[in-house]
Amino acid sequence: MIGQMKVRILFLTLLVSSVFVFNACTKEFSGSGAEKEQLAVYLTDHPADFEKLLVQINAVEVKLDTSSHKDDDSWGDRSGSHDDDDDDHHRGYDEFGQWDTLRVAPGNYDLLTLRNGVDTLLAQGTIIGKVRKVRITIGTVTVVKNGVSYPVELLPGSRNYIYIRIRDQHMQSSGSDRKLWIDFDVSRSIVEKNGKYYLRPVLKPFCDKNTGEIEGKVGPKEARAIIRVYNATDTATAIPDRDGEFKVRGLSDGVYSVLYQGANGYRDTTISNVSVSKGRDTELPSVVLRK
Numbered sequence: 001m002i003g004q005m006k007v008r009i010l011f012l013t014l015l016v017s018s019v020f021v022f023n024a025c026t027k028e029f030s031g032s033g034a035e036k037e038q039l040a041v042y043l044t045d046h047p048a049d050f051e052k053l054l055v056q057i058n059a060v061e062v063k064l065d066t067s068s069h070k071d072d073d074s075w076g077d078r079s080g081s082h083d084d085d086d087d088d089h090h091r092g093y094d095e096f097g098q099w100d101t102l103r104v105a106p107g108n109y110d111l112l113t114l115r116n117g118v119d120t121l122l123a124q125g126t127i128i129g130k131v132r133k134v135r136i137t138i139g140t141v142t143v144v145k146n147g148v149s150y151p152v153e154l155l156p157g158s159r160n161y162i163y164i165r166i167r168d169q170h171m172q173s174s175g176s177d178r179k180l181w182i183d184f185d186v187s188r189s190i191v192e193k194n195g196k197y198y199l200r201p202v203l204k205p206f207c208d209k210n211t212g213e214i215e216g217k218v219g220p221k222e223a224r225a226i227i228r229v230y231n232a233t234d235t236a237t238a239i240p241d242r243d244g245e246f247k248v249r250g251l252s253d254g255v256y257s258v259l260y261q262g263a264n265g266y267r268d269t270t271i272s273n274v275s276v277s278k279g280r281d282t283e284l285p286s287v288v289l290r291k
Contacts, residue, residue, distance in 0.1 A: 041123045041180050053111045053186055056139030060104045064129035065097040097132055136162040141199055152197045162201045170205040181206050206250040212276035215247040216284035223266035223289040228259040251276045262289040
């Protein structure tokens, strides 16, 4: 039997996050007799060279699996079938599970206010079963650059649904609560072509306890530095705040390089061999860029 569980869906700050596995962040469900649980979703964001990115959120839904599977990560792929994102018929149920609508405050969200460790509660609700997908229905999208607002159009043939596939290891449990963070990579999601902007959503879920963080400080402010954290498999980006402080969340275990990219004639600087471990915050020494 499963106790009450709260799940949160979040869009997180201007960072690129990756998906990581750690069993302590999962809680097993029984296939029958499951009780109602609470789900919450948080949002964070990857930075980009815009002043604002306004995304109208109309609805947040989750696809729930109430059955037990030998290998949960292969859910939707059994018997040669695959639960792709062809769910736009909006049926309440199919062979892979059922959709449930979460509580959300519809409106415009400025994703560029979510950076350097900041996140926001996007949706929550009471559920029964394992969360296998999140579907976000969006309305208008607008970017502001150099004080000018530009509409962001959907790519030809795409719909106003954003799908995120969820696996057990992406969920974080603490007692009766469940939390899910979703990283919105703004820099890769907005595409400019022939003077127009298009939306190509790039989102990644992660479990906060299963990933590591890097934080630091860079100056001077005139350098307008951008921080890029990378290794052979992962890449993340952060834009420092006014004081030059930054934080990158959702990094998997590993060794990274941290590139401080300067503007206005300031030279780049790289710190190599930065070790990241899940559940830990790696603090870097302050960096001052020079011309």
